[in-house]
Amino acid sequence: MTPASSDLLAELTGRTEDMVRDVLALCRIESPSDSLTAQHAVADLAEELGSVLFGRRPERIVEHGRPALLWAPEPGGVLLLGHLDTVWPTGTLAHWPVPQRTEHALSAPGVFDMKAGVVQGWYALHAIGAPRGCGMLLNTDEEIGSPDSRALIERAAAGSRAVLVLEPSADGALKTGRKGASRYQVAVTGRAAHAGLDPANGINALLELADQVRDIAALSAGEVTVVPTLARAGTTTNTIPAEALVHIDARFPTLRAQRAVDTRIRALIPYRSGASVRVSGGPDCPPMEPSQSAELFRLAQRAARTLGLAELTATTVGGASDGNTTAALGIPTLDGLGAVGACAHAEGEYALIAEMPRRAALVAELVTALLAASDQDP
Structure with missing residues (x-):
């Protein structure tokens, strides 16, 4: 049974330390896009962590030597989309302080873009019983334009009711448009x-x-x-x-x-x-135009109000993501549902700890609403 909204946020808030632990574990594995060895290492850990929370193992798909993890949703379901690669070259941890935790934030290469978002997605689905109607795809070449995984993204998303992208927010705003x-x-x-x-x-x-x-x-x-x-x-x-x-x-x-x-x-x-x-x-x-996210954003706003979260805002950003690919298929796509923080691709990159359970709860509530609406369709 899916927990009530108030219980959902409380449950995920109680799992904050578990989320912190898993995010830091992912960040301790350097995963630059250009290293296949690094991508297999981070995929190994992601498969282990995600399988515990999903309650089932993903399909491991290798294209041109590059791994991706797919927990496939049922037809007509919801797909969460994310990536495990980062822009940071191997050796960054040697001069960056060991992945840091302060009172309010986690700072590490790739924590904001987008390893915290991946972990939040796992915990979101775990909190609602990991429904078969929702799945997740994690690729390892998004930061270089997804040349090896684009066809996989299109296959995994085909027939989905919606795609929710766990990329980081923009100063807390969801991304309803991408150039x-x-x-x-x-x-x-x-x-x-x-x-x-x-x-x-x-x-x-x-x-x-x-x-x-x-x-x-x-x-x-x-x-x-x-x-x-x-x-x-x-x-x-x-x-x-x-x-x-x-x-x-x-x-x-x-x-x-x-x-x-x-x-x-x-x-x-x-x-x-x-x-x-x-x-x-x-x-x-292609661009992801705001009209393609409008209804999902309204559902997200409703979910945030139900959870008692701050009012959501939306923005259009210049950078592309794999959400552009799914939107081009005509699938409703909402982006920026991952970490709240700043400094993507820059020294000092961080994710706010207090926002992790809140954004996980938002994703869980949104998935629940989408699957409920799917059940009511004739």
Whole structure:
């Protein structure tokens, strides 16, 4: 039987020390995305901890040597989504103080993004009896765009009633929108010539690239950001550059804006006779638009009020997550249900201890409401 809301929050508050213990255990295993050895080590511990709380073992799925853990929900159920990899390289713990606990917070590499959220999800489901209608997928390559696990995410989420993403909150706010991302490489080919003896016979690819970069940057408008980032050109200091290349990071609040910029970038033409411009890359992930989270956010607000928690707020953020992938499938998706804290990807990253049982209770109450609504569907 699912406990009453007041009992649910009390039960999870009473498990705070257990959550702290498990979060710190996960954080003591360094798990940078680029180390398969590290990913298997953290997956081993996550499988052990999660199985105790779920009451069943996950399916361990390995793609290109990279592990993922799936506690599959029943068809039409709810999927919790998270990741075990971090941005912190192996060796970070050697110069970061041992994962710290202060009176109010836990500080460790990956604690906020997003090992605390993973643990909160386990305890949330345990508190409501680990219903078969709710499952969890944990991958190990989210921080690098989920290249190996994206297809798995799509398969695991297919047919779900909702996806709840255990990524960290944004100053406590849930993430009802995430910008989509596109990545391009714009390559320019010119013609080499001696910079001192015969510059007029060359076609300067660097100057051509500069003109292209100006036009590309001008595509930024409002919430749409189109940013030239990494560039290179030339071979020697006394040669007109025959080749130049720039990488572009573009972010969009809507699919319509993403498609419009894609059309513009692919239509680039050279300014200089004899030069050529080649565009590669394209949309990397679609945006998660607030309309796709609206109903779930209303349910979350209701759950928070039922639990006696502070009123929830919502925001749209620039970074993408695996929630973008599930939202693109047309599945209602709500993000930012994990840790409350700050300093993701930065020294001093932390998660607030007092918020851990509260956010776990919020997830538990939200899952309970979604499964109850599913039972009432004809």
